[in-house]
Amino acid sequence: MSKLTSKDLKQTFFRNLFASSTGWNYEKMMGLGYCYAILPVMKKLYQDPEVLKRRVKSQLQFFNCTAIMSNLVLGANMAIEESEGEQSAETITALKTGLMGPLSGVGDTIFGVTWGTVFFSIAAYMAIEGSPIGCILALILGFLKIPLGYLFLKIGYNQGAKVVDAVGGTVQKVTQIASMVGLTVVGALIPTVVTATSAWVYKHGKVTVNVQTDVLDKILPSLIPVALVALTYWLLGRKHMNSTRVIFILLILAIALYSLKVLA
Amino acid sequence: MHIEMWRILLLALYGAWSIYDGLNTAIGFKGSAVTGMFVGLIMGDMTTGLVIGGTLQLMSLGIGSYGGASVPDYNTATIISTAFAVTNHMSTGAAIGLAIPISLLAVNFDIFARFVNTFLQHRAEAYADQGKINAVGRMNLLGSVSWSLSRFLPIFVALWLGNGFVKEALAALPQWFMGGLKTAGGILPALGIAILLKYLPLNKYFAFVLIGFALAAYGKIPMIGISIVALAIAMLITFAKSSNGQPTQAQTVANTNATQLGVDEDE
Structure with a gap:
């Protein structure tokens, strides 16, 4: 059986980088992309056309994972199949299905939620002031993230089946830090990004009360935004709710409150 | 005033490229602020692009697609509304009012692409059974065509046909509606924040x-x-x-x- 070289590792990495989700579909999600990434490795490891056929079919199974994290799975998959051959087929399926969930949880927290929120809120603020610097910085960081995927693939390949134990501790720490930073930024976004002020002015005889500046701001700055986030958070937890439906509810609410002159 | 064909083509191509990047390379070209910057450059008014893109970015923070969920497509909305805003000298508020309904409509193109590619998955499985291994890989690459077209076509058609229509529609809309949409622009970020709180x-x-x-x-x-x-x-x-x-x-x-x-x- 032929051995895999660093050229094979690179080829798999680039295939996963450029086409992990081009074939994304509702039935097997990234199954097609995963198979595409590991296809040359399959061809190299299995000369028997019948075995190759079975392995390719098996690699087309359901798979869904944050693209950059799936490098860990690909690496481990390559190491195991290189040493064990086709008899590892069940191990590989178990490895893929077992790892994709937890890795996506971590990957979405770090590279989706926290990365996106922190860097793109900074980019957005600078953009609103007319400066492209934040956007360019976000793109540079996005490019710098790419080699990290190759590092993950190598870690996966070197650790093989032990990949979970090997990265578990570090990943946990990074995820914890990312969650903490993410939540802080989200907390900071409430008063800065949500803008809703009351247009209500109460008049009785000589007494005039501006509800926003005289009442609400004295209780808590950004009281209305806080209430709106709490309402939306609650809405999202209801059955049959998705983000599109919540947008419609918020749209109707905004138009109603604007027309009633409650909100400016 | 209409938008020149070369600009329309570039904008539609940017739409196709950014959805590709969002799914695969994930560098960040799908962020509304970044998209606004490039659309502004193509339209010859980067500042307007940055302001609209940045505003939409703040509105959509947190509204990302995880696990393949289809979410309102603020990126496509940024491209179309910025192009119209520059050509018609619209205010940021009016551009946002235009972008919200577009982002909701554009969800359907996303669903369409994810659905069409199921066909490619079936073809790939059939090829694997027949031992045509290279054809399996080609099916995955072919999926990029449906993904690209899912954004290229709507953007192209909207910008090609839509300018006059958008102008008339904006003039005809009542004040309570436009004002309400402006208020909605301030409220909608609450959704992104709530989604983030759900994830973390x-x-x-x-x-x-x-x-x-x-x-x-x-x-x-x-x-x-x-x-x-x-x-x-x-x-x-x-x-x-x-x-x-x-x-x-x-x-x-x-x-x-x-x-x-x-x-x-x-x-």
Whole structure:
């Protein structure tokens, strides 16, 4: 059986980088992309056309994972199949299905939620002031993230089946830090990004009360935004709710409150 | 006034490229602020693009696609509304009012692409059975065509046919509707924030939301500064915990800071 070289590792990495989700579909999600990434490795490891056929079919199974994290799975998959051959087929399926969930949880927290929120809120603020610097910085960081995927693939390949134990501790720490930073930024976004002020002015005889500046701001700055986030958070937890439906509810609410002159 | 064909083609291509990047390379070309910058450049008015893109970016923070969920497509909306805003000298408020309905309509193109590619998956499985291994790989690459077209075509058609229509529609819309949409523009970021709170371990680290809120609402500290403070506290807590079992001085300091902000850490 032929051995895999660093050229094979690179080829798999680039295939996963450029086409992990081009074939994304509702039935097997990234199954097609995963198979595409590991296809040359399959061809190299299995000369028997019948075995190759079975392995390719098996690699087309359901798979869904944050693209950059799936490098860990690909690496481990390559190491195991290189040493064990086709008899590892069940191990590989178990490895893929077992790892994709937890890795996506971590990957979405770090590279989706926290990365996106922190860097793109900074980019957005600078953009609103007319400066492209934040956007360019976000793109540079996005490019710098790419080699990290190759590092993950190598870690996966070197650790093989032990990949979970090997990265578990570090990943946990990074995820914890990312969650903490993410939540802080989200907390900071409430008063800065949500803008809703009351247009209500109460008049009785000589007494005039501006509800926003005289009442609400004295209780808590950004009281209305806080209430709106709490309402939306609650809405999202209801059955049959998705983000599109919540947008419609918020749209109707905004138009109603604007027309009633409650909100400016 | 209409938009020149070369601009329309470039904008539609950017739409196709950014959805590709969002799914695969994930560099960040699908962020509305970045998209606004490029659309502004193509339209010859980068500042307008940045302002509209940046505003839509803040509205859509948190509304990302995880696990293949189809979410309102603010990116496509940024491209179309910015192009119209530059050509018709629309205000940012009017451009946002236009972008919201577009983002909701554009969800359907996303669903369409994800659906069409199921056919490619079936073809790939059939090829695998027949031993045509290279054809299996081609099916995956072919999927990029449906993904690209899912954004290229709507953007192209909207910009090619839509300018006159958009202008008339905007003039005909009543004040309560346009004003309401402007109010909605301020309220809608609450959704993105709520989604983020759902994704992150809110119950465990609720204290950090309070820290962020206080620093922004009372301290008026810019986002970069708040991120650095958060990173510092997070590192203190994470590494202090790991070095030994007992809370160290660093952790006690972090906890004290949290308590001063009225946080009750009862984990």
